Amino acid sequence: MAEKQKSGTFAIVLAGLVVITAFVFLGVVLKHKMDGESMFAHQVTPSEGVVVEGAYARANGASAKAGAAFMVIKNYNAQDDRLIAASTDVANMVELHTHIEGENGIMMMRPDEDGFDLPANGEAHLKRGGDHVMMMGLKHALNHGDTVEITLVFEKAGEITIQIPVDLERKPASGEAHH
Numbered sequence: 001m002a003e004k005q006k007s008g009t010f011a012i013v014l015a016g017l018v019v020i021t022a023f024v025f026l027g028v029v030l031k032h033k034m035d036g037e038s039m040f041a042h043q044v045t046p047s048e049g050v051v052v053e054g055a056y057a058r059a060n061g062a063s064a065k066a067g068a069a070f071m072v073i074k075n076y077n078a079q080d081d082r083l084i085a086a087s088t089d090v091a092n093m094v095e096l097h098t099h100i101e102g103e104n105g106i107m108m109m110r111p112d113e114d115g116f117d118l119p120a121n122g123e124a125h126l127k128r129g130g131d132h133v134m135m136m137g138l139k140h141a142l143n144h145g146d147t148v149e150i151t152l153v154f155e156k157a158g159e160i161t162i163q164i165p166v167d168l169e170r171k172p173a174s175g176e177a178h179h
């Protein structure tokens with residue numbers, strides 16, 4: 001009888017240990033998930049040698065559902081890099097877009113899945129009628145003078161967050177088409 005009770009107690013203790021171990025494991029997994037909040041946090045190091053200049057954002061009118069951002073990205077590093085993603089709080093979705101000429105000769109924009117080349121010691125020009133950061137599903141109007149925060153994600157340089165002005169008055173540089 002005493003022997004039976006003993007093994008019964010042992011079984012309960014064992015079951016308890018299994019439960020505790022499971023909870024500890026779950027806790028570790030959850031903590032990991034929260035630490036890795038940013039999708040790219042684990043695979044990039046802080047950016048160095050990549051500089052963004054002349055950036056601005058615009059949208060076509062206060063009721064526009066989408067806006068775009070343009071800039072010059074300079075890579076002072078000796079290795080090629082690539083802009084692979086971007087995000088912002090002002091839009092539901094951000095895509096890297098480029099313009100291609102359609103069958104009818106009309107320029108159309110489409111997502112560039114590969115991202116934008118950023119050659120070693122070179123530049124990437126995001127401009128009207130060319131490559132641009134597309135902000136889709138704007139949560140509010142982009143008013144002239146507003147500031148928009150955009151995080152750019154580079155393959156090697158990692159994340160760079162920039163504050164850029166909404167500029168509805170800037171004209172495309174000569175040779176650039178309207179967005």
Ligand SMILES: [Cu+2]
Nearest residue numbers: 068097109134
């Ligand atoms: Cu676009």
